[in-house]
Amino acid sequence: MGRRRRREDRAAGALPEAIAALSRSLPAGPSPEIFRRAKFDRPEAAPALWQLLFRVLSPLATDKTGATLVPEFQVRLVKSVLRSQGYPRSVLAQRSEGNSQSSRELLLALSWLLARGPLLEQLLAQSRVQLGDQVSLFESVVLARPGPPASCMEIEGPVDLHQVQWLMGKLRIRWRQLLSSQQEHCSLLSKIHLYTCGSHSHQRFSHLSVAETEMLRDPDNTQQLLQALECENVRLEAALEWRRCELVFWQWMDTVLGACTPGAPAVPSQPLTLPVIPERGLGELELVAWELQALQEELQEAAEPRRAAWEAQVSSLGRGPEWITARKTLQETVEQELTALQRSWEQSGGPPQLQRPHRLVRSKDGTPGPQDLQAAEMIRMLRTQEASLDGSLRQLQDQCQQELARLAGTLPGLIWILAPGH
């Protein structure tokens, strides 16, 4: 009897502890009491949960911005991000913008995010204290895709193509500036690494990074870094504790969901009140559609005459049994090749190892660890990538040239003189 009582007590105590661990590992985590109140959909629990979701879903939010931002903005952002992540419950979105409602829904949203993936680890990795000179090899994606378009951009007066040309020229200059600044940065980094050789006690490299050297130069910096590290350590410990005892939480969330069901019937997705001008998303899809359609036309142009020629030829080739088997084998090989081709773009791009940031380290002797990259190898890889991108750009340009020639060729009496050096 006593033992069962103790087990129950332990179970009863385990839940608040688990939730407390969860809170400690999250930024702006509320107390376990808030969670309990949210289960019963109490309004006073809502603001804290809105704040938490805002901090979790918006990577730009810090303590400072959270306080100054208007709550409505937080609410709208949370709703919008949840929607874009595919959160199935539409109850949250359909309620009015009241801040004090739907604390239970918020709790469900949080649990959904936690259950889907390693949210805690991702958050911690995002805000991780970086001590080394980090280099990430696939950040180019961020640069290439321009940010969300300024859809409220005011165009004064009619826009001429000259303006476009001018802007493109401006872009070219900025790139050149970027390249030269980057060169200088590299040489400075290299010097710092060289001069501080022998100061670091790591087993595989011996020089300091810029962050570490800066810390030594400015003692205030040391304090800041230390504090940040200690905060992170606290959160890491909390995350470990959470991982050990999270089962209790999921069992409890089942009950929350149970308490929820009668009040929220399955609502079919209706067009929502927000304006639907998905310019960005549609623009992207449109571009791809346009490309695919162009490709389709080209394939058609290439395949149809060949098919006609083939049909004409077939009759003269006889129909022995080897003929049939030969055709069959050919068909099979082609099918295999094409399925392999199809699979190749369905895989995620790039080996995952290359997507994480690496610490830049200067070392004369090449004794790389299992997960280390060598600059020479990366250079080779980047060179091939550069060559292929260059090829695609030229191909596009050639395509344009042909198209323009075709369009302008309809006009007699015009001579097109290309610039020299082409």
Add this chain to the structure above:
Amino acid sequence: MLPAECARRLMAEIQGALDACSERQRQLERSLRVSRRLLRAWDVDPESWEPAGTPIPEPPPGSETKEEDPAPACAQSLQDLKELELLTQALEKAVRVRKGMSSARQRDRTPSLTSASTVATAGTTASAPSQASRQAGNRASARPTKGTHQAMDPAKNLPAHKLLSVRSKTPVGAGAGTTKHEPGLRDQQTTAPSAPPRTTEAFTLKEKGTLLQLPVAFRKAVSKNSRLWAQLSSMQTSDSTDATRAAKAQFLQKLQMVSGSSRPSAAEIEAEARSLRKACALLRLRMQEELSVAPADWMEEYRCLLTLEGLQAIVEQCLHRLQELQAAVMGGLPEPCAAGKATQASLPCGGKADLSWSPQLLLYSSTQELQTLATLKLRVAMLEQQIHLEKVLMAELLPLIRTWEPQGAPWLALCRAAYSLLCQGGERFLTILRDDPAD
């Protein structure tokens, strides 16, 4: 003139590209500022600077230095420094005078002493009329007699050496501090020809970078940090218990069932669009491969035909999928806002992020290599942006050219500008000559 919609889209895209560039430039300049500052002489605060351990291979200075080294009161250390300066000056001078006067052996030691001391005081009083230095001069004048008396003893050169080494080991902070507070003293030093060549002794990374050491507290925190990360990632990869995973899956399923239909999220749509784009590029490449090879016999011909038709079928499928996506987008899935975009990048749906934490290094061996690597990275990014812009321009401009009235002057201007933008990357222009047949 461009139609408004088209213009707005174009400008928005190009402006976005420009902004992305500027942002990167800003970040670079921030890092450059920090690095440049690190490579200059460090401006160290004498009170709080901790000398990095004792890696300096010199005889550990005596107790004098301990008292003079980061003294709690800045002023006191400055005073001491000044006095030391004057002392050493006087010593040097005295040694030289003594040597010079060894020929004139008639002189008594005391007169030489006094002359040395008078020289010293003369030197000090002839200094810049800053009050502090005069004070120091007055005080120092009392000292040199003691000091020089000691130093005069040829057998006991040690104190002199000690003082000299003390001077060179004076907290570099104080050295930098004196540059701030006592320009007068500096002048005095440089004017007095007997002054030993004194380097500014400010801390530069070049000379003393190898002597730096990370503070102990920091190192402990870092090792704890790495330990915790390793634990966390091993816990993730070795999987939480099956019960937990089952509980989570069950919860998700229940939530899904209770909440109604699911449609693809914007994040997923974006991912599909990306993969379709890749598909298009690969298909096109394959098509070109097929078309570039002339078939040798009927088998090759047949294979080529089958491949082309197979590619056609795949493109059909892709287009179909694309239409489905477009329908989903039109059917009420609003634009994810800016923050949502950024979140998508950082929270890949389904948790595909690989979080196994283990120290990962990128090793380089020379400045040249690092620069090449960075340049190539930037060039790849630049090419990707250029390709994207090229596609956007093509999609906007070519339809315009097709639909406009040919033969008009504005149309020709459009053609010319489009040619330069699309075919030459905006770098070169072509000339159009109207060739009127002679009537």
